[in-house]
Amino acid sequence: MENKKSSFIGLVPFIIFILVYLGTGILLQSKGVDMAFYQLPAPVAVFVGIIAAFVLFKGNITHKFDSFLKGCGEENIIIMCIIYLLAGAFAGVSKAMGGVDSTVNFGLTYIPSQYIAAGVFVIAAFISTATGTSVGAIVAIGPIAVGLAEKSGVYMPIVLSALMGGAMFGDNLSVISDTTIAATRTQGVEMRDKFRVNLMVAAPAAIISIILLLIFGKPEAIPAAEQYSYSLVKVLPYILVLGLSLIGVNVFVVLTLGILVSGGIGFAYGQFTLLKYAQEIYNGFTGMNEIFLLSLLTGGLAVMVREAGGIEWLIEKVQKIIVGKKSALFGIGLLVGLVDMAVANNTVAIIINGPIAKNLSNKYKVDPRKTATVLDTFSCIAQGAIPYGAQMLILLGFSQGAVSFLDIFPLLWYQGLLLVLSILSFFIPFADYYINKNPWDWSKEELDLD
Numbered sequence: 001m002e003n004k005k006s007s008f009i010g011l012v013p014f015i016i017f018i019l020v021y022l023g024t025g026i027l028l029q030s031k032g033v034d035m036a037f038y039q040l041p042a043p044v045a046v047f048v049g050i051i052a053a054f055v056l057f058k059g060n061i062t063h064k065f066d067s068f069l070k071g072c073g074e075e076n077i078i079i080m081c082i083i084y085l086l087a088g089a090f091a092g093v094s095k096a097m098g099g100v101d102s103t104v105n106f107g108l109t110y111i112p113s114q115y116i117a118a119g120v121f122v123i124a125a126f127i128s129t130a131t132g133t134s135v136g137a138i139v140a141i142g143p144i145a146v147g148l149a150e151k152s153g154v155y156m157p158i159v160l161s162a163l164m165g166g167a168m169f170g171d172n173l174s175v176i177s178d179t180t181i182a183a184t185r186t187q188g189v190e191m192r193d194k195f196r197v198n199l200m201v202a203a204p205a206a207i208i209s210i211i212l213l214l215i216f217g218k219p220e221a222i223p224a225a226e227q228y229s230y231s232l233v234k235v236l237p238y239i240l241v242l243g244l245s246l247i248g249v250n251v252f253v254v255l256t257l258g259i260l261v262s263g264g265i266g267f268a269y270g271q272f273t274l275l276k277y278a279q280e281i282y283n284g285f286t287g288m289n290e291i292f293l294l295s296l297l298t299g300g301l302a303v304m305v306r307e308a309g310g311i312e313w314l315i316e317k318v319q320k321i322i323v324g325k326k327s328a329l330f331g332i333g334l335l336v337g338l339v340d341m342a343v344a345n346n347t348v349a350i351i352i353n354g355p356i357a358k359n360l361s362n363k364y365k366v367d368p369r370k371t372a373t374v375l376d377t378f379s380c381i382a383q384g385a386i387p388y389g390a391q392m393l394i395l396l397g398f399s400q401g402a403v404s405f406l407d408i409f410p411l412l413w414y415q416g417l418l419l420v421l422s423i424l425s426f427f428i429p430f431a432d433y434y435i436n437k438n439p440w441d442w443s444k445e446e447l448d449l450d
Contacts, residue, residue: 007058009056009308010305011305012052013052018339024045026183027243036144043290043297044292044395048299050301050304053305053308057308069300070303071302076185076186077185078111080185082400083181084178084181085292086259088284088287089285090241090262090322093259093263093266093281100136101230103123103230109227114218117159117162117213120148121206124164129174130170130174132175134170138163140165141163155217156273160399162209164415165209165414166413169414173199176450177194182347182375183372187371196375200378200433201373201425235267237261241254292317294351314356318356328360329426332375332378333374340382340383346379349379369440379407
């Protein structure tokens, strides 16, 4: 492999993107604007970085534009974008036919009221895993969780922290989550493989969290049991998508089947006309516009940055703390966590760090299934703990001022346990059973990544 040039200037457009995105959020936050870090669309911020790349980088405009288009049209970027569209359509159609409401109500009906905190964690974990969105799980369950905490006398911050933990559990593991899609595509691994590796770390953290919630989340009084309206049929599309994905069915086939099955259920219950069904599919597509455009534009910028030596410069700096596989994993986790804290978006953090992680994975022969897991896990840990993330802002909003971030932060047991267990897994291979049983075929990797 030829030696690549290293240049800090090559990294400047990425830095400009992050500073514009972060700086706007901080400025608006200081002015008391709601959801301050989500007012500037991320694709616009990255477009500023792209303009900077065209201005700063050497070469004629045609060559730079060709490099940009090469990145936008890179196979993994296009695959990722199509998956986003299908995932959005599935989520939209399933929600419109009542799937989310039925799943939430089913869980609330059968979880004993004395186990409210642990139950909220479990319901949020399932909803988030099934739908691929932590924000969606929090929005769906948040008002109910607050009401249950008020009725039972359970300390509300514990219930809300349980909701946050369960939502991030699902976001980290879901096969239709944009974080999983980004992590697996940038590392060139299958979703089911990443899930199996990821689960070995996430499951122990979830189990310990549930035990803690059972111990410390007991209500002062047992509220009267309520019967919520649900339909098991409407839960089936989520189970279908999750099951087919885990047995290795092609993700495009899985999501298309999910859209068709959810649509069929909607027709059977009289909730869809053909036109309404088509509109919900399209609404799902448009709901993914921001992440679609962001992935496309960031892919183009990433190639320009790489050709200008920016990625190589960053790798050189990170490598100063890296001496082998273990420190490489730690470096990848640290990078993606810090970037997430900067941009308050775990998918953005993964997309930015994906090419860097892939380079480090190849250099130190770190199994890419492990690398994908670290990217997704550390970004979700950070996203589920920062006070200005969409998840936390929405969660706190449901309490109507009764709970503050400082009340919840010490109770984010799942995120803390996930962080500790993830770092331990770098040094004690308790989570590497699947990787050891199915070694990565390094002969598939290209030596020259240009």
